[in-house]
Amino acid sequence: MIIPPTELPKILKDLSEIIHNVHTISGKEKPADWLGKPWACHQLSEHAKGEFLVFIDADVWLEEDAISKAVSSLRDSDTITVWPKQRVVTFWEKMIIPMIYLGLIHFTAGQICREKSPLAT
Secondary structure, three states: OOOOOOOOOHHHHHHHHOOOOOOOOOOOOOOOOOOOOHHHHHOOOOOOOOOOOOOOOOOOOOOOOOHHHHHHHHOOOOOOOOOOOOOOOHHHHHHHHHHHHHOOOOOHHHHHHHHHHHHHO
């Protein structure tokens, strides 16, 4: 579904009349030194009232107990990162997505090793 940006405020307003805990926030212009998604999340965080912030993409489907498990994990940590199960269907998805994961794991593990290595100083 493609929704023209000009129609989105009305759709959200109508939705907030049905679902009473849906609120709309008009975002500010993005500063030049920010990327779009972090800027949007930052602005949302300034309006949040809860103890925990959960940011997910629109195409993410959560298990029924995902949020409660995440909150439980946060009782022992300052932050957590959740790695989603990604459904791959096409041949190219099955070829490319594992390579992306491998690259991410290699990058993050390499960064941790460099930070902890005495040779890094």
